[in-house]
Amino acid sequence: MVERFHLVMGSMHERVERCGVDGEYHRVDHDGNHVRKREMHISLIVNIDFDVISDEDDDVVLALSSTKSTSTLLILYPKSSLASQRHPIQFKAPSLTFSRCDAMQLSLCLSKPAQHLKNPIMAASGSGSIMWFRKGLRIHDNPALDYASKGSDFVYPVFVIDPHYMEPDPKAFSPGSRLAGLNRIRFLLESLVDLDTSLKKLGSRLLILKGEPGQVLIRCLKEWGVKKLCFEYDTDPHYQALDIRVKEYASAAGIEVFSPVSHTLFNPADIIQRNGGKPPLTYQSFLKLAGQPSWASSPLLTSISSLPPVGDVGSCEISEVPTIKDLGYGDIEQEWIPFRGGESEALKRLKESISDKEWVANFEKPKGNPSAFVKPATTVLSPYLKFGCLSSRYFYQCLQDVYKNVQKHTSPPVSLAGQLLWRDFFYTVAFGTPNFDRMEGNKLCKQIPWNDDDELLAAWREARTGYPWIDAIMVQLRKWGWMHHLARHSVACFLTRGDLFLHWERGRDVFERLLIDSDWAINNGNWLWLSCSSFFYQYNRIYSPISFGKKYDPNGDYIRHFLPVLKDMPKEYIYEPWTAPPGIQRKAKCIIGRDYPKPVVYHDSASKECKRKLAEAYALNQKLNGQLSQEDLDNLRRKLEQDEDIEPKIRRQRQKVGHLT
Ligand SMILES: Cc1cc2nc3c(=O)[nH]c(=O)nc-3n(C[C@H](O)[C@H](O)[C@H](O)COP(=O)(O)OP(=O)(O)OC[C@H]3O[C@@H](n4cnc5c(N)ncnc54)[C@H](O)[C@@H]3O)c2cc1C
Structure with missing residues (x-):
């Protein structure tokens, strides 16, 4: 089996363990030169999962990650960075191809001249992008992530923990924060862990920052000197307001902003425009205006083979994905719930749902048993769609593939694809209706003197x-x-x-x-x-x-x-x-x-x-x-x-x- 190796200086992997494996490795001195240390054979290294070796001077740590993925990272970073939790600049060396069973010495890899290794400053000022995750917590069909990685020497995949959303509010009527119950917070954390794991397999990682998201993002933009800011477009009023602030700063600083619509099948603004500036108010009129999604003519990008490394994070405080306990919930007893967050789980669930072609072809809502709880009557993909662990476009594409291969299938509004169209329908109406979330001032809403009790x-x-x-x-x-x-x-x-x-x-x-x-x-x-x-x-x-x-x-x-x-x-x-x-x-x-x-x-x-x-x-x-x-x-x-x-x-x-x- 052939594997590719990269030398990366910087990125810290979690779950690293100290290990006394003998062998050769290299440290990089202050001038960026390699200093050869003991002998170590590549055959030994590739069998080690996340091992760390410190040299005699205790100033360099070598972490080796050998995963089952196609790329393996070799990471060098000053040991002091472990204590300070800072992430030094990363350098990507020319990749080399080895045979796993070759007893090739690591020195061969390192002895190849890597020009930019010698000049850290130059490498640091290469072009970088921030990939700002909010929803869209996935690798597949993620045009913002794809764009962030194109032509960039570094990509900073960022998620900002907003204390209002995550930290405990003792006054709330159920355990959780001011804005979200604990189950959803837990689902989000699981989704972040899964995303981080996927990013690591691609040679990157998720950078968790904490604070008011707008302020944190603007600070990152200031410190990291990136050329591009990429994030999925979001129609929710909360993100609309937030994004205006961040975009304003980015434009003034000459940073390119790329914010594609990929949370929904259609761009709600396009549909509203096609309808003369007003949202369609019935499902059927929505369908007529929407037609076929423009992206559906060619297959979606569903995988990425590698990502550029993470750049220097400067003085920004980065952490791992917190646990519920880290967020301040103590040892709160959590009910077992059958739905685990994350893209991996979403894709598994989707695969299970669509593997039963007959079930998909005959899906007809509102038929279905609402009391079925051991095996629910519908897909339970909604939480994954909510956080974007699953792309609705990919889901839709998979359904079209099933429909092509069956003789007969149900149609919107009752079919499974029809459910995704309901989702888009509500997104479009909500986006085009002022005060959609209120009775007062909402033109679509009947004014009714509800009781207050x-x-x-x-x-x-x-x-x-x-x-x-x-x-x-x-x-x-x-x-x-x-x-x-x-x-x-x-x-x-x-x-x-x-x-x-x-x-x-x-x-x-x-x-x-x-x-x-x-x-x-x-x-x-x-x-x-x-x-x-x-x-x-x-x-x-x-x-x-x-x-x-x-x-x-x-x-x-x-x-x-x-x-x-x-x-x-x-x-x-x-x-x-x-x-x-x-x-x-x-x-x-x-x-x-x-x-x-x-x-x-x-x-x-x-x-x-x-x-x-x-x-x-x-x-x-x-x-x-x-x-x-x-x-x-x-x-x-x-x-x-x-x-x-x-x-x-x-x-x-x-x-x-x-x-x-
Ligand atoms: C009062 C009320 C509140 C609701 N609140 C939410 C909510 O906050 N979030 C949410 O995702 N759904 C909400 N729904 C819609 C619907 O109940 C859920 O989307 C659905 O039950 C999720 O289960 P599923 O993924 O198995 O759906 P499936 O039947 O498998 O459908 C697949 C996907 O289609 C979409 N979908 C299905 N039904 C609807 C619908 N009626 N409207 C819009 N999209 C739909 C969802 O994204 C769903 O995951 C609400 C329904 C009611 C009556």
């Missing part, structure tokens, strides 16, 4: 509604951060137009925090949809919190799994345990009102009330052409409450929110 909201969020189907879904959300699409429908409908009549923005916030696939455009789009605030207006069609789940899972296995307090409840009562006679409750060791709450509302009357309120709100929206002021909304709310007073029977049926003792 913290107790009911907490009961829903904490799985205490007394409806086992709803509560089990909310437990799955909290534990796994992922639920089936129809399960999301059920709880979103229940919170808003189905039963509790609470604001969709409150539910959106809970999902935004707890979902591992939490995605600004898709989450807001679906909450608008489910609350009948936009896109979908048939408010008379309500998901029953009792019969809907029962249709798929009459035995209630899903409920028993996520709500073990009900595990011994007979199947006749599992969806309505409050109807179980006291003797049955005792036998099931679950007394309703003590071990598990009574329903917070009665569905029949509550859903009727919701429909009545929505009918009135819709009528007023129509009358005022959607231009409702706050006063109009307050007046309508008062009127609806008065009408409710006229129906005391319904009000009496509203239960005290159940708290478990």
Whole structure:
């Protein structure tokens, strides 16, 4: 087997171990000259994984990495850099080809004159690029990474840990930071570790920095003297604002910015432009405007064979990918969840999904069992798409390959490719709609006088509604951060137009925090949809919190799994345990009102009330052409409450929110 070797001075590998292997190696003195040390045979070296040898003077460390990948790195760096955690400049020597079994001495490799090794300053001022990872945590189909590496002597692959996103917020309603639940943070860290591993195999590594991302990036641009800044374009408002700042600095400093659209199948701005400056508001009109993706005519770049080394990082503090503990979460006990972050896992999952061609060809949403949790009914690729561990374009390309090889397949909107198009649809509408994530000031959103009730909201969020189907879904959300699409429908409908009549923005916030696939455009789009605030207006069609789940899972296995307090409840009562006679409750060791709450509302009357309120709100929206002021909304709310007073029977049926003792 033939392997290529590079001499690299600088980059530090993790998991290095000291080892007393005898042999020849070289150190580089202050003038950049090689100083030959003891003998070491190449056959010995290539069998060593991440070994470190220090010389007698203890001032040079030689780290050897021999991985199963096609390139092997030989790394020399001053030992002092270990202590200071700084990364000296790297030099890439001319690559040489060896046979693994040749007992060739390492000196042969090093004795080849490497001009730039002799002149570190010149090497340091070679052209460098920053590859700024945010989402797009992958190697495959990553045009920004590809561009960063083209014609560059150095590439700095950077990820900035934003404390607001990562560090603990003790005031939040669940473990996690101010902005994200712990499951999503863990998923992100796993994705970063995986990315770092992949980069190392390519001769690079991930540089983790910490701080406010804009400030950190600008500092790196100042210190590293790079010529290019590359990052994936992002339509989320958070990144739009951040990117303006960073781009402004880069342009003023004469740094080229390359920011391609590769998170979605289409460029939302192109679609909006084709539609006369407005986003298409229906899926079908979106499809018509979108047509075939322009990139689909040629195969995507799915692999990279090597990357330029990382350059001198100067005084910027670089760390390894932190653990949950490093971030300040202590030894928090973490639930096992079946989805592990990272590109490797994403590609494995994708491969498994598309290997069943018949399943792909017949995929039809919304058919599918929302209560299937051992083997979910859909791909569970959403968290990987969210962080860009999986390219949606690559996913789409793989699906087209399957479709070409089967006789018949489903089509959008119900097909699997159709799901990716839903994703793009919401990205496009969200990008082109001011205040998309709010009711106020959002032209697409019906103005509805939702109730404000913290107790009911907490009961829903904490799985205490007394409806086992709803509560089990909310437990799955909290534990796994992922639920089936129809399960999301059920709880979103229940919170808003189905039963509790609470604001969709409150539910959106809970999902935004707890979902591992939490995605600004898709989450807001679906909450608008489910609350009948936009896109979908048939408010008379309500998901029953009792019969809907029962249709798929009459035995209630899903409920028993996520709500073990009900595990011994007979199947006749599992969806309505409050109807179980006291003797049955005792036998099931679950007394309703003590071990598990009574329903917070009665569905029949509550859903009727919701429909009545929505009918009135819709009528007023129509009358005022959607231009409702706050006063109009307050007046309508008062009127609806008065009408409710006229129906005391319904009000009496509203239960005290159940708290478990
Ligand atoms: C109230 C509510 C909130 C939601 N919030 C999110 C969210 O924050 N992030 C998120 O990714 N999805 C969200 N969805 C959409 C959908 O439920 C998930 O994308 C899907 O369940 C993910 O599972 P999957 O990967 O197995 O999907 P699959 O059915 O295998 O679909 C493949 C991919 O298509 C995309 N997709 C599927 N359904 C939709 C949809 N309705 N809208 C847009 N894209 C879709 C996703 O990227 C998904 O990974 C939400 C749905 C509802 C009802």
